[in-house]
Amino acid sequence: MMNKTKKLWKPFSDVVGRTLPYSTSRRFETYNPNNTSSHLSSSSQLQILNLCLPHCFSQNLIFSGKNFSSESAEKFNNSACWNCNAVPKATPFLFCECCRSVQPLHHSLDYFQIYGLDKNYEIEDENLERKYKDWQKKLHPDLVHSKSQREREYAAEQSARVIEAYRTLTNPLSRAIYILKLEGIDVNEEETVSDPELLTEIMEIREAVEDAADSKALNEILSPVQEKLIQWSNSFANAFRNQKFDEALNCTRRMTYYDRVNKEIMKKL
Amino acid sequence: MDEPAYTVVSDSETTGEEKSSSAFPEIAIGIDIGTSQCSIAIWNGSQVELLKNTRNQKMMRSYVTFKDEVPSGGVSNQLSHEHEILSGAAIFNMKRLIGRVDTDPVVHASKSLPFLVQTLDIGVRPFIAALVNNVWRSTTPEEVLAIFLVELRAMAEMQLKRPIRNVVLTIPVSFSRFQLTRIERACAMAGLHVLRLMPEPTAVALLYAQQQQLIVHENMGSGSEKIALIFNMGAGYSDVALSATAGGVSQIKALAGSAIGGEDLLQNMMRHLLPDFESRFSNHGMNEIKSMGLLRVATQDAIHKLSTQTAVQIDVNLGNGSKVSKLVNREEFEEVNQKIFEKCENLIIQCLHDAKVEIDDITDVILVGGGSYIPKLRNLVKGICKKEELYNVINPLEAAVCGAALEGAVASGISDPFGNLDLLTIQVTPLGIGIRADGNNFVPIIPRNTTMPARKDLVFTTVRDNQIEALVTVYEGEGEKVEENHLLGYFKITGIPPAPKGVPEINVCIDIDASNVLRVLAGVILPGCPHPAIPVMEIRLPTVDDGHGWCAEALHRTYGSTIDLETVQKKI
Numbered sequence: 127m128m129n130k131t132k133k134l135w136k137p138f139s140d141v142v143g144r145t146l147p148y149s150t151s152r153r154f155e156t157y158n159p160n161n162t163s164s165h166l167s168s169s170s171q172l173q174i175l176n177l178c179l180p181h182c183f184s185q186n187l188i189f190s191g192k193n194f195s196s197e198s199a200e201k202f203n204n205s206a207c208w209n210c211n212a213v214p215k216a217t218p219f220l221f222c223e224c225c226r227s228v229q230p231l232h233h234s235l236d237y238f239q240i241y242g243l244d245k246n247y248e249i250e251d252e253n254l255e256r257k258y259k260d261w262q263k264k265l266h267p268d269l270v271h272s273k274s275q276r277e278r279e280y281a282a283e284q285s286a287r288v289i290e291a292y293r294t295l296t297n298p299l300s301r302a303i304y305i306l307k308l309e310g311i312d313v314n315e316e317e318t319v320s321d322p323e324l325l326t327e328i329m330e331i332r333e334a335v336e337d338a339a340d341s342k343a344l345n346e347i348l349s350p351v352q353e354k355l356i357q358w359s360n361s362f363a364n365a366f367r368n369q370k371f372d373e374a375l376n377c378t379r380r381m382t383y384y385d386r387v388n389k390e391i392m393k394k395l
Numbered sequence: 396m397d398e399p400a401y402t403v404v405s406d407s408e409t410t411g412e413e414k415s416s417s418a419f420p421e422i423a424i425g426i427d428i429g430t431s432q433c434s435i436a437i438w439n440g441s442q443v444e445l446l447k448n449t450r451n452q453k454m455m456r457s458y459v460t461f462k463d464e465v466p467s468g469g470v471s472n473q474l475s476h477e478h479e480i481l482s483g484a485a486i487f488n489m490k491r492l493i494g495r496v497d498t499d500p501v502v503h504a505s506k507s508l509p510f511l512v513q514t515l516d517i518g519v520r521p522f523i524a525a526l527v528n529n530v531w532r533s534t535t536p537e538e539v540l541a542i543f544l545v546e547l548r549a550m551a552e553m554q555l556k557r558p559i560r561n562v563v564l565t566i567p568v569s570f571s572r573f574q575l576t577r578i579e580r581a582c583a584m585a586g587l588h589v590l591r592l593m594p595e596p597t598a599v600a601l602l603y604a605q606q607q608q609l610i611v612h613e614n615m616g617s618g619s620e621k622i623a624l625i626f627n628m629g630a631g632y633s634d635v636a637l638s639a640t641a642g643g644v645s646q647i648k649a650l651a652g653s654a655i656g657g658e659d660l661l662q663n664m665m666r667h668l669l670p671d672f673e674s675r676f677s678n679h680g681m682n683e684i685k686s687m688g689l690l691r692v693a694t695q696d697a698i699h700k701l702s703t704q705t706a707v708q709i710d711v712n713l714g715n716g717s718k719v720s721k722l723v724n725r726e727e728f729e730e731v732n733q734k735i736f737e738k739c740e741n742l743i744i745q746c747l748h749d750a751k752v753e754i755d756d757i758t759d760v761i762l763v764g765g766g767s768y769i770p771k772l773r774n775l776v777k778g779i780c781k782k783e784e785l786y787n788v789i790n791p792l793e794a795a796v797c798g799a800a801l802e803g804a805v806a807s808g809i810s811d812p813f814g815n816l817d818l819l820t821i822q823v824t825p826l827g828i829g830i831r832a833d834g835n836n837f838v839p840i841i842p843r844n845t846t847m848p849a850r851k852d853l854v855f856t857t858v859r860d861n862q863i864e865a866l867v868t869v870y871e872g873e874g875e876k877v878e879e880n881h882l883l884g885y886f887k888i889t890g891i892p893p894a895p896k897g898v899p900e901i902n903v904c905i906d907i908d909a910s911n912v913l914r915v916l917a918g919v920i921l922p923g924c925p926h927p928a929i930p931v932m933e934i935r936l937p938t939v940d941d942g943h944g945w946c947a948e949a950l951h952r953t954y955g956s957t958i959d960l961e962t963v964q965k966k967i
Contacts, residue, residue: 255620263642
């Protein structure tokens with residue numbers, strides 16, 4: 127029944143957006159600097175909360191297909207720094223080096239651009255983690271604690287996006303799905319493959335996982351699964367490089383299967 | 396963005412983000428409230444400094460004595476003898492008791508403490524009382540903690556000659572979010588604002604990151620990534636963290652923790668010396684309290700000695716003609732506590748597995764907390780990590796509070812010209828968060844060890860035809876069944892358009908923002924319809940108060956499975 131219902135909704139996270147009220151300063155106001163005696167402040171003392179209504183929730187509830195194309199017209203935020211008006215020296219412009227302020231989020235910037243990578247599937251970049259940490263050191267919300275509410279919101283959004291980008295790019299399957307999305311090809315992860323050979327293989331692996339007595343047995347099942355993942359990841363790279371998108375799509379479906387059993391085994395280990 | 400003109404009263408006890416009002420931010424102080432000992436530290440402008448009390452102590456016992464009118468805590472109180480804490484008038488181990496219900500095994504294990512811990516075993520908060528002039532006077536862990544914090548605050552204010560408001564507190568990894576709200580509550584009662592609650596081993600990771608930064612600066616080296624395994628065993632809790640540090644930034648890869656610690660080692664040992672000690676003690680009479688106090692002190696002392704010597708003679712007169720006289724060797728101690736050490740081992744292995752870190756890649760192994768002196772534990776940790784030596788340029792008892800003080804300075808926006816505060820810790824969620832679905836199962840939506848801030852969603856559906864309501868019960872933990880996890884809150888989705896079962900898509904999204912505030916969003920979508928069928932619900936958690944074990948049962952009794960949810964199955 128479920129396979130008839132086509133996925134019409136976008137991930138909820140996209141829908142609601144990250145514009146939640148990040149800093150509705152709800153806290154106790156029980157501090158009294160003159161009261162240093164060891165009397166406890168009564169909990170019934172007046173507590174104060176800033177009335178911050180969420181940003182108009184409904185405006186984020188539009189199920190629009192996001193334009194993922196990195197070639198779109200508004201490609202780079204060529205606008206100047208919102209704080210000091212300085213012209214950005216480097217792209218991507220997430221952080222102003224002049225006044226050290228976090229810039230607003232631009233959805234047109236794709237994950238590859240954030241990490242200064244060319245839009246290739248194979249990212250033989252050893253420094254992804256370092257770049258991730260470099261960004262976090264500039265954008266992480268913990269570091270803008272004493273700055274304006276506006277900038278703290280920018281930091282929350284930017285930092286979350288840098289994390290999401292890192293997570294997406296470091297996993298071969300999510301990276302494959304993402305790079306196809308940038309080409310305008312949506313991968314339906316629920317779509318099934320009608321290759322009986324693959325289905326039998328997956329079934330057999332599942333049974334073996336269930337029967338596996340210890341971690342040694344599980345590890346023995348695990349390594350061929352991970353090899354298959356690498357193999358199909360390589361095939362994807364080839365297909366994508368040669369712009370054979372149908373073939374690339376086929377590879378992602380197979381990777382999805384192996385990725386799922388891989389996760390199941392890891393969970394049991 | 397304009398600041399809102401009006402403020403309203405909140406009934407929420409959790410604290411949010413601090414607003415910046417002054418151009419010169421106050422430096423938040425770091426506090427490590429241990430189950431047994433407590434310390435306080437601050438960034439003094441060039442380095443971290445531990446504050447001392449009037450008796451020149453950096454480590455202060457965590458307890459509060461109720462005597463006559465005014466209670467007094469371990470910060471200011473002058474102990475004539477250790478036995479004073481064990482007279483029944485003092486409450487200690489509050490960190491083990493805070494935010495736990497009376498069905499919790501940790502609460503049950505606390506019944507042999509000299510003060511009164513009474514349980515009704517129905518999922519409400521336990522009754523805790525101190526013996527004052529031969530009367531059991533009730534109190535709560537929050538109150539005890541608040542009294543203690545007020546003393547700490549007064550001590551710090553006196554020394555720093557300024558009011559103290561912002562604090563960074565270290566907490567055990569295994570604390571539930573409900574327990575965190577209790578800690579924040581105690582701080583609020585003491586007039587303190589919690590800037591950050593930091594899992595203990597991540598505070599140590601921060602200190603380690605700073606030390607590594609210094610080495611890099613001195614050697615002008617490239618500063619490659621360093622992976623540290625941190626194991627912390629205190630009196631009440633054991634925690635593990637794996638962190639990857641480079642350039643002052645520590646990414647926490649994984650956390651693991653459990654409510655096992657020195658207190659368990661002590662109780663196992665007491666049981667070994669006097670097998671019927673719990674039943675002897677059940678009536679909490681004056682004489683029993685006294686003899687248990689004697690046994691406790693003697694056992695504690697013996698355990699400490701066994702860290703440096705291989706055998707110890709215990710001779711203690713419990714009064715009423717009963718005596719314990721025994722030679723205990725180190726092997727015996729290790730055997731009596733074998734289960735505890737096994738649990739420690741499992742925690743480390745689980746953490747390594749979750750972090751996807753190979754043992755060979757670990758740069759340093761850091762052992763902290765009072766348990767770090769136990770030879771068995773040292774060998775165990777070295778064995779798992781295949782290391783000859785442990786990281787030794789860190790004080791095992793001061794590491795957590797120093798890390799908290801560093802975080803206090805960083806989070807207050809303080810910068811250091813020499814780059815000593817050029818630090819950042821990227822935290823992960825220590826426990827999974829999800830909802831009850833597919834019967835009585837816990838379905839995690841944000842798995843444990845997810846980098847924060849985090850937002851994830853999962854689609855559920857109805858279990859009956861024309862089901863127009865659905866109960867969303869949010870839990871935190873690792874158990875497969877909901878009852879093994881901590882209840883955080885619940886709400887009902889109403890107005891689901893009538894449809895065959897399995898058709899409405901109920902999307903539950905969990906969001907943890909940069910200040911660790913948890914929100915759940917729930918929406919309903921019908922296939923073929925682009926818009927949510929009803930307004931999206933947004934709930935800030937935890938919403939439960941005391942007696943939450945009770946709530947889950949009441950919900951079950953009232954609704955059964957009539958308004959349940961089911962996960963949408965992934966096809967093979």
